[in-house]
Amino acid sequence: MREEPLRTLVHMGYGLLAAAIAAEVAGTTAMKYSEGFTRLWPSLITVAGYLLAFSLLAQTLKTLSVGTAYAIWAGVGTAAVALIGMVFLGESASPLKALGVLLVIAGVVVLNMGGAH
Numbered sequence: 001m002r003e004e005p006l007r008t009l010v011h012m013g014y015g016l017l018a019a020a021i022a023a024e025v026a027g028t029t030a031m032k033y034s035e036g037f038t039r040l041w042p043s044l045i046t047v048a049g050y051l052l053a054f055s056l057l058a059q060t061l062k063t064l065s066v067g068t069a070y071a072i073w074a075g076v077g078t079a080a081v082a083l084i085g086m087v088f089l090g091e092s093a094s095p096l097k098a099l100g101v102l103l104v105i106a107g108v109v110v111l112n113m114g115g116a117h
Contacts, residue, residue, distance in 0.1 A: 013063030013064040013069075017073065019056050020060060020073065024073070024077050025081055027052075029084055030046045031046040071112070076108065078104050082100070
């Protein structure tokens with residue numbers, strides 16, 4: 001009976017982690033448009049995105065192990081920003097870059113399969 005509330009907390013942890021990743025990706029994307037923090041609104045979005053991201057990540061660590069949370073955070077965030085760069089920001093896309101993104105994602109999956117929870 002006690003396992004159900006724990007499962008709900010872990011699921012909530014993953015939801016918070018997804019929101020943290022989304023905030024970090026938004027902040028990083030806005031940073032591209034801030035032109036070295038010389039443009040006000042993209043700079044403010046960058047700061048707000050990172051403040052929100054780290055606040056949510058801190059809440060995530062109440063229910064998920066730091067290794068699991070950080071692996072997912074770094075892997076998914078890196079892959080998402082790389083894809084945004086290639087699809088929306090005109091950065092070069094190559095088979096080698098695609099392989100790199102796939103390897104990052106594979107690394108996150110392998111870490112999680114290894115029982116990092």
